[in-house]
Amino acid sequence: MRPRVIPQIAAPRGVVGVLAAGSLALAGCGGSNTVNPAIPAAEAAMAAGDIDCVDGKIQTAGSSAQANAITEWVNVYQTACPQSTIDYQPVGSGAGVEAFLSAQTSFGGTDKPVVDEDLAAAEERCDDNAAMNIPLVGGAIAVAYHLEGVEELTLDPQTLARIFASEITRWDDPTIVALNPAVELPDAAIAQFHRSDSSGTTANFSDYLEAIAPDAWDYDTGKEWTAPGGQGAKGSDQVIASVAQTPNSIGYVELSYILDAINAKPVAIDQGAGPVLPTAENASVTLASSPSTNDDGNIILDIDYTTQVPGAYPISIVTYEIVCSAGLDQGQNPELVSAFLSFAASDSGQALLGEIGYVPLSGDLLDGVRGSVDRVAQGAGR
Amino acid sequence: MSLLTPPRITGSSVRPGDRNFRFITTGAGITVLVVLAAIAAFLIWKSLPALQNNTGNIFTNEQWLPDADPPSWGIAVLIFGTIWTSVIAMAIAVPIGIGTALYITFYAPRRIARTLGFIVDLLAAVPSIIFGLWGLYYFMPEIVPAAQWLSTYLGWLPIFSNDLDLYTKSILIAGFVLAMMILPTVSAISREVFWQVPKGHIEASLALGATRWEMIRMAVLPFSRPGMISAAMLGLGRALGETIAVALILSAVFEINWQITEPGGNSIAANIALKWGEAAGNGRSALIATGMVLFFITLVVNMTARWVVNRRREFSGAN
Numbered sequence: 001m002r003p004r005v006i007p008q009i010a011a012p013r014g015v016v017g018v019l020a021a022g023s024l025a026l027a028g029c030g031g032s033n034t035v036n037p038a039i040p041a042a043e044a045a046m047a048a049g050d051i052d053c054v055d056g057k058i059q060t061a062g063s064s065a066q067a068n069a070i071t072e073w074v075n076v077y078q079t080a081c082p083q084s085t086i087d088y089q090p091v092g093s094g095a096g097v098e099a100f101l102s103a104q105t106s107f108g109g110t111d112k113p114v115v116d117e118d119l120a121a122a123e124e125r126c127d128d129n130a131a132m133n134i135p136l137v138g139g140a141i142a143v144a145y146h147l148e149g150v151e152e153l154t155l156d157p158q159t160l161a162r163i164f165a166s167e168i169t170r171w172d173d174p175t176i177v178a179l180n181p182a183v184e185l186p187d188a189a190i191a192q193f194h195r196s197d198s199s200g201t202t203a204n205f206s207d208y209l210e211a212i213a214p215d216a217w218d219y220d221t222g223k224e225w226t227a228p229g230g231q232g233a234k235g236s237d238q239v240i241a242s243v244a245q246t247p248n249s250i251g252y253v254e255l256s257y258i259l260d261a262i263n264a265k266p267v268a269i270d271q272g273a274g275p276v277l278p279t280a281e282n283a284s285v286t287l288a289s290s291p292s293t294n295d296d297g298n299i300i301l302d303i304d305y306t307t308q309v310p311g312a313y314p315i316s317i318v319t320y321e322i323v324c325s326a327g328l329d330q331g332q333n334p335e336l337v338s339a340f341l342s343f344a345a346s347d348s349g350q351a352l353l354g355e356i357g358y359v360p361l362s363g364d365l366l367d368g369v370r371g372s373v374d375r376v377a378q379g380a381g382r
Numbered sequence: 383m384s385l386l387t388p389p390r391i392t393g394s395s396v397r398p399g400d401r402n403f404r405f406i407t408t409g410a411g412i413t414v415l416v417v418l419a420a421i422a423a424f425l426i427w428k429s430l431p432a433l434q435n436n437t438g439n440i441f442t443n444e445q446w447l448p449d450a451d452p453p454s455w456g457i458a459v460l461i462f463g464t465i466w467t468s469v470i471a472m473a474i475a476v477p478i479g480i481g482t483a484l485y486i487t488f489y490a491p492r493r494i495a496r497t498l499g500f501i502v503d504l505l506a507a508v509p510s511i512i513f514g515l516w517g518l519y520y521f522m523p524e525i526v527p528a529a530q531w532l533s534t535y536l537g538w539l540p541i542f543s544n545d546l547d548l549y550t551k552s553i554l555i556a557g558f559v560l561a562m563m564i565l566p567t568v569s570a571i572s573r574e575v576f577w578q579v580p581k582g583h584i585e586a587s588l589a590l591g592a593t594r595w596e597m598i599r600m601a602v603l604p605f606s607r608p609g610m611i612s613a614a615m616l617g618l619g620r621a622l623g624e625t626i627a628v629a630l631i632l633s634a635v636f637e638i639n640w641q642i643t644e645p646g647g648n649s650i651a652a653n654i655a656l657k658w659g660e661a662a663g664n665g666r667s668a669l670i671a672t673g674m675v676l677f678f679i680t681l682v683v684n685m686t687a688r689w690v691v692n693r694r695r696e697f698s699g700a701n
Contacts, residue, residue: 197657199660200660226447233633238518
């Protein structure tokens with residue numbers, strides 16, 4: 001049944017390197033004196049003892065949702081350790097897991113944890129050692145709106161679900177007015193944007209709506225948007241651009257896209273504990289307070305979308321790396337895998353996430369993740 | 383014709399150069415066929431799994447859930463969107479393209495004709511992603527008032543009505559952008575065809591006192607009809623298969639909607655571009671199945687075009 005692995009894995013190597021070189025060149029154009037923007041972060045991480053250099057090269061692939069986070073880590077790590085090369089191909093979660101299971105990559109990145117028969121296949125791939133899902137990159141989905149003169153907008157989950165289900169179609173709907181008594185809402189149709197391409201962002205957003213507003217949201221969850229109405233746009237970049245360009249619009253995007261958006265502002269979500277804005281800190285609260293299972297280092301987080309913890313932004317996500325606890329072929333450089341994961345899970349590594357629109361892990365969750373990373377280090381004999 | 387047929391080379395008089403060249407050209411011809419057959423075989427082979435476990439009717443199902451359990455997907459929406467955008471593009475591009483070609487060939491002063499012809503050809507060299515981005519970021523906001531006007535004053539025609547009061551990301555806009563993309567194809571081929579109208583026909587009709595319009599109507603258009611049809615069909619081929627510009631512009635929803643000013647629409651090629659990256663297993667297989675349908679549609683369009691051209695040729699006196 002399992003389809004053959006897609007030959008994209010064999011795509012040109014060093015994409016990450018090219019990207020790094022590209023951003024380097026751009027930084028140069030900016031007139032800044034800094035040659036490589038990753039240098040300060042690399043120096044800080046070295047000083048903190050969070051980077052342990054291992055020479056060599058690893059090939060990895062997986063979720064595009066965490067691609068920017070991994071690229072940032074790779075930039076910093078490779079700047080600190082010029083003898084190391086880490087290639088991360090953002091081919092998507094499915095293809096990333098396939099590539100890991102067929103032993104083409106040293107580890108895989110995935111939006112959903114690897115479970116059941118896939119996990120068994122992963123253990124087989126790890127030479128009959130345990131395979132672990134390690135949540136490493138937190139994220140959040142922001143709901144962006146564009147309303148002239150409206151600086152703050154609060155929605156509750158029910159209203160949000162009904163807007164995205166096209167049941168509430170006008171901004172001056174009594175439900176929205178009641179939630180925003182101090183705001184002058186226009187008598188205009190809501191231009192609702194969603195992703196037209198298959199996307200983990202859509203899957204997470206509809207999972208959230210289904211979990212918290214099952215009465216208002218009875219559409220399929222998954223990577224395809226199946227609710228009626230609204231307009232599709234390709235990628236988070238097009239969604240935020242469409243929202244910015246279209247007055248009276250609303251759409252959902254990954255957190256990083258709202259940070260420097262023009263004309264688009266984030267909706268504060270009120271789940272009963274007051275309105276909460278999408279920020280890295282607020283999403284981190286949700287991740288830290290969500291229940292998780294830790295089965296000998298295999299950590300699976302069950303994000304609590306219905307959270308009422310004060311200051312917790314509910315539409316949060318986490319993406320995983322699927323790794324071997326031991327038994328990785330020497331040719332796939334288990335030492336470098338371990339060193340890289342240790343850096344990613346370190347304070348320096350996690351702090352980088354917050355700067356680029358991802359969500360750092362914290363609390364017990366981060367302790368658990370470090371436990372898993374230590375297991376990888378033992379397996380690699382470091 | 384028979385005078386031009388080269389003498390058949392027989393027996394021992396075959397020279398190595400002739401033989402080798404014949405092999406090379408035959409090989410080139412066969413390669414094209416092999417590639418085409420290989421593509422068809424690949425599409426059929428890869429789409430079989432999804433075709434077998436699809437619980438919906440592939441031609442009437444309006445859902446796209448190939449990864450659901452059980453899978454349910456169909457191409458009704460995609461075929462509708464593909465053809466509907468292309469029809470609108472043709473409705474805009476064919477008259478303008480032929481008009482441009484007529485102007486360049488028969489009306490424009492020589493210098494302007496040359497420049498204009500060059501510019502139209504240049505339009506064909508613009509990559510489709512540029513058309514897509516231009517359409518999305520510049521053209522779309524500009525055309526919204528026109529779409530509003532259409533729905534306000536022509537809204538009694540169902541296709542122009544707009545119940546949502548939203549005018550972006552519509553089939554109309556995609557049709558306009560597609561029209562611009564196929565315009566150079568239609569125009570350039572029509573121009574070639576008009577140039578081939580025998581000078582004698584043109585001069586004879588002018589000598590008989592025909593006005594320029596009468597000359598075009600009676601001498602040029604009948605002679606050029608098969609050529610214009612093939613120009614339109616080639617344009618249609620490009621419109622049907624256009625991917626990225628449509629993927630950027632259309633709202634890409636799975637819903638059949640005739641109202642061309644409302645957000646909506648989808649097409650086979652755009653759907654593949656949008657879904658491929660995150661698709662795996664059955665999803666990929668289903669996408670390939672839609673690709674196979676597009677492959678056969680384009681094949682049929684081209685064969686129909688050939689058939690029309692060949693049939694018309696007998697009556698037009700073009701040979």
